[in-house]
Amino acid sequence: MSAESTLLYLDGVSVSFDGFKALNGLSLVMMPGEMRAIIGPNGAGKTTMMDVITGKTRPDTGTILFEGDTDLTRLREAAIANLGIGRKFQRPTVFEPHTVWDNLELALKAPRRPLKTLTYAISRDDRARIEEILDITRLSALRSRQAGSLSHGQKQWLEIGMLLAQDPKLLLVDEPVAGMTDAETEQTAELLCSIAGKHSVIVVEHDMSFVRALGVKVTVLAEGSVLAEGSLDAVSANQQVIDTYLGR
Amino acid sequence: MMLDVRSLDLHYGAAQALRSVSMKAEIGKVTCLVGRNGVGKSSLLRAIVGLKPVSGGSIGWDGADVTKMAPADRARRGIAYVPQGREIFPLLTVRENLLTGYAPLPRAQRSIPDEVFELFPVLKSMLERRGGDLSGGQQQQLAIGRALVTRPRLLVLDEPTEGIQPSIIKDIGRAISYLRDKGTMAILLVEQYFDFARDLADDWVVMERGEVMLSGPRSGLDEREVRKYLTV
Numbered sequence: 333m334s335a336e337s338t339l340l341y342l343d344g345v346s347v348s349f350d351g352f353k354a355l356n357g358l359s360l361v362m363m364p365g366e367m368r369a370i371i372g373p374n375g376a377g378k379t380t381m382m383d384v385i386t387g388k389t390r391p392d393t394g395t396i397l398f399e400g401d402t403d404l405t406r407l408r409e410a411a412i413a414n415l416g417i418g419r420k421f422q423r424p425t426v427f428e429p430h431t432v433w434d435n436l437e438l439a440l441k442a443p444r445r446p447l448k449t450l451t452y453a454i455s456r457d458d459r460a461r462i463e464e465i466l467d468i469t470r471l472s473a474l475r476s477r478q479a480g481s482l483s484h485g486q487k488q489w490l491e492i493g494m495l496l497a498q499d500p501k502l503l504l505v506d507e508p509v510a511g512m513t514d515a516e517t518e519q520t521a522e523l524l525c526s527i528a529g530k531h532s533v534i535v536v537e538h539d540m541s542f543v544r545a546l547g548v549k550v551t552v553l554a555e556g557s558v559l560a561e562g563s564l565d566a567v568s569a570n571q572q573v574i575d576t577y578l579g580r
Numbered sequence: 581m582m583l584d585v586r587s588l589d590l591h592y593g594a595a596q597a598l599r600s601v602s603m604k605a606e607i608g609k610v611t612c613l614v615g616r617n618g619v620g621k622s623s624l625l626r627a628i629v630g631l632k633p634v635s636g637g638s639i640g641w642d643g644a645d646v647t648k649m650a651p652a653d654r655a656r657r658g659i660a661y662v663p664q665g666r667e668i669f670p671l672l673t674v675r676e677n678l679l680t681g682y683a684p685l686p687r688a689q690r691s692i693p694d695e696v697f698e699l700f701p702v703l704k705s706m707l708e709r710r711g712g713d714l715s716g717g718q719q720q721q722l723a724i725g726r727a728l729v730t731r732p733r734l735l736v737l738d739e740p741t742e743g744i745q746p747s748i749i750k751d752i753g754r755a756i757s758y759l760r761d762k763g764t765m766a767i768l769l770v771e772q773y774f775d776f777a778r779d780l781a782d783d784w785v786v787m788e789r790g791e792v793m794l795s796g797p798r799s800g801l802d803e804r805e806v807r808k809y810l811t812v
Contacts, residue, residue, distance in 0.1 A: 371812060373772065374617055375743070423593070484594035510618055511595025511790075538618040539789060540812055552812070568812045577616070577811040579741070579773030 335397045339364045339502060339532050340385065345394030346556070347380055354380040355391065356556035362502070367528035369543045369564075370536045372553035373576060378536045381553070382504045386419050387412040399501070418500035422507045424487035428480030432471050432490055435479050436462045439494035461497065468526060469493040470519065485516030489523060502532045509542045521545035540564075552576070582606045583628065583734055583766055588637035590623050597623040599790045600637065605734065605783070608763040610756060612777040613770045615787035615809055621770045622664060624787075625736050628768070629661040630654045641734065655684035660732030664739045664770075666723040670712025674703055677711050677722055681729025689731060696725040699755040717748030724755065734766045735759065741773045749776060756780055774810055778803065 335341040340362040347355040355377045362368060370378055383389035384396060387409040396404040404412055413419075426435050440458055442448070466472040469489040474482065479490060488508055495503050505524070509517040521542055524533055528548070537543055543550060543564055550567050552560040554576045560567045567573050583605040590598035597620045605611040613621050626632040628639055630651035639647045646654050668677050682690045697704040700721040706714065711722060720740055727735060737756075741749045753776060760767055760782070771777035784801050786794040786809045793809055794801060 423595075482594075484596070487594065507618065511592065511597060513596075514789075538616050540616070541789075543812075550812075564812065574811050578775065578807065579771070580775065 335395075335400045337364075338362065338400055339366070339398070341395070341397040341400070342381075342385075343395040345381075345384060345391045345396060347384060347389055347391050353556050355384065355394075358394070358553070358557050360551060360558060362532050362534065364501070365529045365532055367524065367533040367535065367546065367548045369546055369548055369550045370534060370553060371538065371540075371543060371550060371567075372559070373579075375555075376553040377556040378553055379506070380556075382419060382506065382534075382536070385412075385504065386417060413498075416499070416501035417504070418495040418498055418502070419504040420488075420491055420495055420506060420508065422510060424484065424491050426479040426482075426487055426490050426494065428478065430479055431476050432466070432479055432482070433462065433475045435490055436465055436493055436497050439497035441498045465493045465496050468496065469523060483516070485512045485520065488512070488516075488520065492523065492527075496527065496531070500531060502534070503527070505533060505535045507537055508535065509537065509539050517542050518545060582641075583768065584640035585624075585628065586638045586640070588624070588627060588639065589635045590620075590627055590632060591635045597790050598627065598634070601787075601790070601792055602637075603785045603792060603795055605766040605768045607733065607766045608760060609782035610760050610767045610769055610780045611783045611785060612781035613768060613785045613787065614772075614774070614777055614806065615793075619787045620790040621787055622738055623790075625661070625738050625768070625770060628734075629659055629736055631661075652684065655730060658731065658733035658765075660727035660730045660735050662720075662723045662727050662735070662737045662740060664742065666716075666719045668711040668714075668719050668722050668726070670710065672711055673708050674711060674714070674722055675707040678703070678726055678729050681726045684730050692729055693731070695758075696728050699728075699758065700725055700751065715745075717744045720744055720752065721748065724752070728759075732765055734768065736768045738770045739772060740769070741771065741776055749773070753780060772810075774807065 338361050342358055342360040345355050345358045372378055384391045387407055391405055398404050398415060466475055471490060509520050550564050551558055552567050552573050559576060560570045560573050585603050588598050588601040601624060615621055627634050630649060638645055642657060678692050702718055703722060703725050740752050756767060759765060781798050783797050784795060784806055785792055786806055788809050794805060
């Protein structure tokens with residue numbers, strides 16, 4: 333497959349740590365607006381995959397292209413973030429003493445040089461954007477609340493909202509529903525489905541009912557490369573996938 | 581005498597990892613705790629050995645409530661833990677690693693039981709080597725040996741086969757059945773390697789999303805039901 337017209341293109345990406353191959357010839361293609369669920373047993377390389385996409389780890393070999401022509405392996409983390417790749421780690425990291433609104437305002441895409449920041453005044457467009465994100469993340473009624481007083485699920489939604497405020501082309505979301513209640517899990521699936529299309533989303537998750545609710549193509553990683561790809565029903569019927577999950 | 585966990589809740593910050601978990605582990609039996617990644621297996625073990633405080637429920641062991649007891653006091657009451665990733669001391673020798681198991685023992689009991697070397701002869705031939713120079717499988721044997729030095733009556737093992745070569749997995753399986761058959765300890769085993777767990781399990785506990793979905797003796801549980809919670 334050619335990298336043209338793809339949003340993210342990984343080909344033959346390998347990374348070793350002390351002789352352990354965390355990624356072993358990983359190849360993966362994401363189209364603009366696509367949402368993809370990544371699953372796999374412990375040590376399959378899910379986190380390392382996100383590390384190489386965001387520039388936290390440099391691959392030993394392989395190609396990583398963004399929007400068909402930008403070579404991510406040559407860029408620093410900050411430059412990659414500025415290209416429009418946002419990452420949400422598993423634990424919620426919001427500014428707890430600030431309100432929901434202020435958290436989103438702080439996260440808005442804007443010039444961040446010292447003078448610009450000092451003289452910043454919120455514009456009508458910025459307000460509209462924050463309102464829109466409050467609506468998507470169902471936090472409108474909680475806009476004046478301190479972020480620290482939100483429930484676990486609400487903090488996760490706020491952080492997803494903060495990623496959206498940066499208007500990313502690609503969101504990487506690591507185990508968003510771990511520790512959530514059933515109702516929060518369901519709402520998180522709806523939230524992510526509502527932002528896919530405008531943004532591309534890669535979700536790493538172990539929670540199968542959540543992955544089912546997303547209803548998107550699933551990639552199964554094992555031992556650093558792709559073991560299977562397809563609908564959740566297709567991969568769950570795959571004997572290699574079954575054996576991998578049973579530790580065989 | 582048994583481990584009796586009742587309605588345990590556990591949180592990391594606001595995120596809830598265990599939801600009203602109840603389970604038992606009996607002396608002379610292997611209780612296998614299984615489930616996919618991130619369902620709370622290791623959190624439950626960490627609560628039982630005292631490394632992670634719980635937010636509700638109780639942990640009974642040997643007739644006493646140990647819910648709020650410090651880990652060291654639980655070790656004195658016979659609870660031993662073989663953590664995931666082994667956590668042996670890399671700069672200490674194999675002998676010194678084993679001797680760390682003396683900590684909870686009264687002076688009169690401070691010796692290395694012969695069965696440690698009978699089960700894992702390789703440890704005897706490597707007594708003066710540094711722990712960090714051992715292979716992964718040997719380190720796992722050392723971690724189990726270290727736990728046995730404490731004369732446990734509850735042996736808690738977190739994924740002892742993870743990343744280990746098949747021949748050593750067999751040795752570890754043999755060791756676990758030997759210890760079960762001795763009838764002096766309860767063994768609580770977390771495993772992702774289903775066939776290994778199935779061969780050893782007297783009782784199953786199956787978790788999903790921080791809750792116990794199934795539990796009971798292997799004779800009363802359909803293996804396919806258990807497997808359903810492990811695959812995708």
